[in-house]
Amino acid sequence: MSERREFLEGGLRPVECLACGNRVLVKKHSLRHTSVQWTSDAALSCPEFAAAGRDTALIATCLALRDSIERAVRDGVLEVADG
Numbered sequence: 001m002s003e004r005r006e007f008l009e010g011g012l013r014p015v016e017c018l019a020c021g022n023r024v025l026v027k028k029h030s031l032r033h034t035s036v037q038w039t040s041d042a043a044l045s046c047p048e049f050a051a052a053g054r055d056t057a058l059i060a061t062c063l064a065l066r067d068s069i070e071r072a073v074r075d076g077v078l079e080v081a082d083g
Contacts, residue, residue, distance in 0.1 A: 011081065012037055015072050019064035020047050024071055028080040035067060 011065040012025035012035070022045045025037040042049045072078035 009018055013072075013078055015065075015069055017046070017062070017065045018071065020045075022046055022065070024065065026042060026064060026072070026078060028078055029067075030082045031073075036065070036069075045047045 009026045013027070014023050015026045016023050023039055025039060027035045029035065038045075044050065046062050046065070048064060049059055050069050069078065073080060074075075
């Protein structure tokens with residue numbers, strides 16, 4: 001069980017959306033591959049998802065959160081696993 005937990009949660013770092021303040025856990029596997037673990041219901045806590053008015057599984061991403069993650073990488077707060 002600990003190997004599974006490490007696989008699913010290892011390397012996740014908190015990132016705050018600069019637009020709404022929502023916090024998610026993020027791991028950058030590469031510049032193109034990002035894992036995001038929501039710590040709350042995205043439809044309730046993310047204004048962009050809430051505004052869509054549909055199942056959040058059908059929404060590719062919150063643009064403000066994506067920008068916040070990219071900024072965290074640029075600022076060195078979040079590292080890319082494959083360097």
